[in-house]
Amino acid sequence: MITSWDIIMLVHAMGITYRVPRVLDRWSLITSCDPVNLCDACRDERRKVMHEAAQFEVYGAFGSALMVMLEAMAWFIKPLIPASRKAFRKERLPTCSKGTCLAHTGQAAT
Incomplete structure (x- = not known):
C-alpha cells in the first residue's frame, strides 16, 4: 500500500535526480x-564550491559524490532563500551578470 510518505519521498527523489546533472554542469x-x-x-559560488570540496576531500572518492548529493537534495529550499533573506532584512545575494560571465555563456575555459 502506497502511503503519502512514499509519494513525498518519490517526489523528493525525482527532484534530486533532476538536479544532479545540473549541479555537475554548473560546477x-x-x-x-x-x-x-x-x-x-559566480566567483563567490566558485569559492564556496572549492572550499566545500576541500572539506569533503577527507572522504576520498565518496566525498565528491556526497557533496553533489547534498547540493541536489536542497532543491526545494532554493526558491525560499530570497524570501527568507528579505523577511530577515538581509541584503540580497548577488546574481550572475549573465552577459559577460563565462559561467553563464557555457563556454569552457580554453
Whole structure:
C-alpha cells in the first residue's frame, strides 16, 4: 500500500535526480573558468564550491559524490532563500551578470 510518505519521498527523489546533472554542469563551468572572467556572484559560488570540496576531500572518492548529493537534495529550499533573506532584512545575494560571465555563456575555459 502506497502511503503519502512514499509519494513525498518519490517526489523528493525525482527532484534530486533532476538536479544532479545540473549541479555537475554548473560546477564544471564554474571551476573550469578563470576566476578573473567570472562575475562576482559566480566567483563567490566558485569559492564556496572549492572550499566545500576541500572539506569533503577527507572522504576520498565518496566525498565528491556526497557533496553533489547534498547540493541536489536542497532543491526545494532554493526558491525560499530570497524570501527568507528579505523577511530577515538581509541584503540580497548577488546574481550572475549573465552577459559577460563565462559561467553563464557555457563556454569552457580554453
